[in-house]
Amino acid sequence: xxxxxxxxxxxxxxxxxxxxxxxxxxxxxxxxxxxxxxxxxxxxxxxxxxxxxxxxxxxxxxxxxxxxxxxxxxxxxxxxxxxxxxxxxxxxxxxxxxxxxxxxxxxxxxxxxxxxxxxxxxxxxxxxxxxxxx
Amino acid sequence: xxxxxxxxxxxxxxxxxxxxxxxxxxxxxxxxxxxxxxxxxxxxxxxxxxxxxxxxxxxxxxxxxxxxxxxxxxxxxxxxxxxxxxxxxxxxxxxxxxxxxxxxxxxxxxxxxxxxxxxxxxxxxxxxxxxxxxxxxxxxxxxxxxxxxxxxxxxxxxxxxxxxxxxxxxxxxxxxxxxxxxxxxxxxxxxxxxxxxxxxxxxxxxxxxxxxxxxxxxxxxxxxxxxxxxxxxxxxxxxxxxxxxxxxxxxxxxxxxxxxxxxxxxxxxxxxxxxxxxxxxxxxxxxxxxxxxxxxxxxxxxxxxxxxxxxxxxxxxxxxxxxxxxxxxxxxxxxxxxxxxxxxxxxxxxxxxxxxxx
Numbered sequence: 001x002x003x004x005x006x007x008x009x010x011x012x013x014x015x016x017x018x019x020x021x022x023x024x025x026x027x028x029x030x031x032x033x034x035x036x037x038x039x040x041x042x043x044x045x046x047x048x049x050x051x052x053x054x055x056x057x058x059x060x061x062x063x064x065x066x067x068x069x070x071x072x073x074x075x076x077x078x079x080x081x082x083x084x085x086x087x088x089x090x091x092x093x094x095x096x097x098x099x100x101x102x103x104x105x106x107x108x109x110x111x112x113x114x115x116x117x118x119x120x121x122x123x124x125x126x127x128x129x130x131x132x133x134x
Numbered sequence: 135x136x137x138x139x140x141x142x143x144x145x146x147x148x149x150x151x152x153x154x155x156x157x158x159x160x161x162x163x164x165x166x167x168x169x170x171x172x173x174x175x176x177x178x179x180x181x182x183x184x185x186x187x188x189x190x191x192x193x194x195x196x197x198x199x200x201x202x203x204x205x206x207x208x209x210x211x212x213x214x215x216x217x218x219x220x221x222x223x224x225x226x227x228x229x230x231x232x233x234x235x236x237x238x239x240x241x242x243x244x245x246x247x248x249x250x251x252x253x254x255x256x257x258x259x260x261x262x263x264x265x266x267x268x269x270x271x272x273x274x275x276x277x278x279x280x281x282x283x284x285x286x287x288x289x290x291x292x293x294x295x296x297x298x299x300x301x302x303x304x305x306x307x308x309x310x311x312x313x314x315x316x317x318x319x320x321x322x323x324x325x326x327x328x329x330x331x332x333x334x335x336x337x338x339x340x341x342x343x344x345x346x347x348x349x350x351x352x353x354x355x356x357x358x359x360x361x362x363x364x365x366x367x368x369x370x371x372x373x374x375x376x377x378x379x380x381x382x383x384x385x386x387x388x389x390x391x392x393x394x395x396x397x398x399x400x401x402x403x404x405x406x407x408x409x410x411x412x413x414x415x416x417x418x419x420x421x422x423x424x425x426x427x428x429x430x431x432x433x434x435x436x437x438x439x440x441x442x443x444x445x446x447x448x449x450x451x452x453x454x455x456x457x458x459x460x461x462x463x464x465x466x467x468x469x470x471x472x473x474x475x476x477x478x479x480x481x482x483x484x485x486x487x488x489x490x491x492x
Binding site: 041049051 | 254
């Protein structure tokens with residue numbers, strides 16, 4: 001069974017920890033399109049956090065196209081877009097560039113950066129394939 | 135009721151309470167000790183073993199003192215007083231014993247435990263939890279039945295003007311209107327109660343707790359239905375008795391009481407034997423992983439009995455001491471439910487006392 005884990009001792013806000021994990025689970029295919037997620041109340045209760053924290057994470061992911069929030073049907077995982085719009089692509093690539101710059105400044109070499117990027121992409125695809133096999 | 139029966143009830147009560155206290159450490163989740171979270175790694179320490187030895191000794195002493203006080207008064211000719219005072223000694227003594235051991239257990243928690251308490255795990259499950267349907271059905275049935283019996287009792291008051299008759303006729307229907315829907319409401323809240331999961335893989339922990347929560351929901355739903363049926367029968371018989379339609383309550387009432395009590399007790403024994411606290415006996419595979427989600431945070435528990443977290447939207451959470459679930463006293467809805475129940479209970483008791491004393 002898939003689970004979410006939060007750690008209040010981390011610097012990352014809880015809503016961001018929730019969003020990061022859900023984002024990865026969707027991207028890796030562990031959560032496939034159309035899969036229902038727990039309601040805001042249920043997830044907030046299970047994690048012992050404020051309702052607004054989970055609502056904020058869900059809204060963020062809805063804005064990014066990962067989730068669809070419906071009043072009655074609850075929260076479901078969205079289908080991935082068929083093609084990326086150029087404005088969205090530019091914005092996301094800018095974020096990747098910023099992250100790469102931070103990693104380089106933190107001391108990672110070009111080889112290390114390439115290895116890490118390759119590993120993460122394969123990991124994401126591997127998660128999806130494993131899920132399909134199940 | 136003669137003195138021997140009263141003494142028998144008292145003896146049974148002492149054995150049930152002390153027996154439960156003796157069994158508790160054996161069914162408790164790994165890492166919890168007398169309502170305090172001491173961490174999974176501490177469970178096998180010598181200090182813990184010594185504490186458990188002292189607990190068993192304390193329970194035996196509690197039983198001896200309760201019997202001594204109860205029977206000394208009972209054999210002096212006051213059986214009812216002996217029963218009551220012996221029970222008060224048993225319950226207060228049990229509470230003092232628990233609080234003493236809780237404070238000793240908290241001292242055994244290493245600093246790492248506070249760090250573990252900051253981690254929370256939640257399963258990504260959509261949909262209504264198992265048992266919700268039965269709990270909703272029980273709530274509707276209990277409300278409908280208890281209101282119908284209450285109205286029937288009110289109608290039967292025609293021609294009865296004395297306050298004492300009013301109190302006698304309305305006592306059981308009022309109690310039923312309060313207790314059985316409240317028990318069914320507890321079942322419904324139990325179905326959605328907060329689970330305290332273990333970190334790591336977590337999978338078995340989720341399954342174990344889901345199984346335990348569904349079972350507790352079903353037990354509470356059936357308990358509500360049984361109590362409602364019994365009290366409806368008792369209400370009707372009391373009304374018939376007070377209207378001189380029958381000479382006594384009848385054997386069926388007593389047999390029903392024994393059957394309801396036996397069924398509830400059997401259900402609880404089954405849960406204790408098969409599941410343990412929060413499904414602890416089912417999660418043996420992942421029992422070594424640290425406990426999370428509130429149950430691990432000593433700061434959120436007052437004396438290991440009362441959970442208080444204003445940020446947690448849960449109405450009910452898994453108990454730290456004992457079996458089952460407790461309210462989150464940091465939640466306004468929980469406080470409202472408990473306060474409403476207490477005020478209504480007080481109202482029913484006042485109604486009867488005023489009726490009898492006037």
